[in-house]
Amino acid sequence: MEHQRKKNKNILSHVIVGLIFVCVVLLVSEISINVEAELKADQSNQSYSAVMHDLASSK
């Protein structure tokens, strides 16, 4: 009984550590996506803009 309880506890701690490392991988990929988007935006001069429709279409 005691042995089984210890075994379950051990499994649970490994599951928690596994979940933590999945989160770490996901968060690092999120950071890299944001950094890549930031660098791309800098290189391509891509910007957010809005122009009055009649002005834009009259060019």
Place this chain on the structure above:
Amino acid sequence: MKLSRTKLERYLSVIAILTILMAWFVGGAIKEASVEPYLEQAFPTANIFNEISSGIFAAIDANGQIIGYVGIGEAKGYGGPMRLAVAVDLTGQVVGVALVDHKETPSYLRKVFQTDFVKNMLGKTYDQPFELGKDIDGVTSATCTSAGIANAIRQASVAIAREQLDLPAPSEPRPKIIFGLPEVSLIALFAAGYLGRKRVIRRTRLIRWGTMITGMIVLGFIYNRPLTLSKLNMFLMGYFPEWRTNLYWYLLLGGILFVLTADNRNPYCEWFCPFGAVQECIGAIGGAKPRVRRKQQGIIDWVQRGMAWLAIVIALLLRNPGVTSYEIFGTLFQLNGSVISFAVLGIVLVGSLLSHRFWCRALCPLRPIEGFIRLIRAWILEIWNTNVRKTRTS
């Protein structure tokens, strides 16, 4: 010779400070974006742009006629200063806007530009207030970014009206001191935390649950103002927000730093962090306990520290406080975030059912920063005490 854990941590903390300083200087040396490409985006019918005064360009058409002006407006957003190229026609009407550079969290900025917020600015004139809640509606959960954009547009259009069109432009309004429910709650939470910790009042456990739930509802779900890495980066970069409109952040950061250095406790995480409160509520349902073994926790601590350090260094290098902010607070409190953020949030909430403060113990970037401040504090105190002992014996 085996290095003790304390010594190793101290050496690494010095290396961390040095690399952060290096990133700060390298990031600061990066030149500001050139405004030229954005002038055409803001005023596409013009062919030539001539700078006629600092930050104001005359927009000239193919016949050599001035058809309007483009001004560069600057204002503070959520993460720091932002610059916008604002096109104004000869009647003083805003006809185009282009974002030149910014320090905002990418997801919040995308959110603002996906709405009609900026389009609704077009057609407005220099004499209108451009104020959230008055003549414009801010974007929910991105109000600081919205206010920054509106302020930059107003500033540029007023400058053009006054300097180039000789129109009676209104003077720049002085911001009012904002002191509302979040600020009052924050002061009350600090006071309750202090009194509870010093056991001045009884029923500490009950009071702690009270502060936790208040923090979760007021600072989390209603106002979405948990402390983030993005805010800390902003102060590290020297982008100090206007104190009258950002009193909350000065109270929060000042309060934490003061109590942490004076009393070696972190009242925010222990007593009223909104995300910590959510985890504790879930943990109470699932019977959460500290499940990770000491040896495993040691490895997790270093991963957590490494991630926080990396996020700060990259943010400093790119001079953008929010670009590496990886907290999932906004995802929970405002349902704003990427697919990855929602996936992490799901895992964290499930993990919190079993493991006490799953996010705080393994992923939150604020824990290693708190640990770093404690380490430096202990080091300084040790040097101080050694010197005091030496002077006494001599």
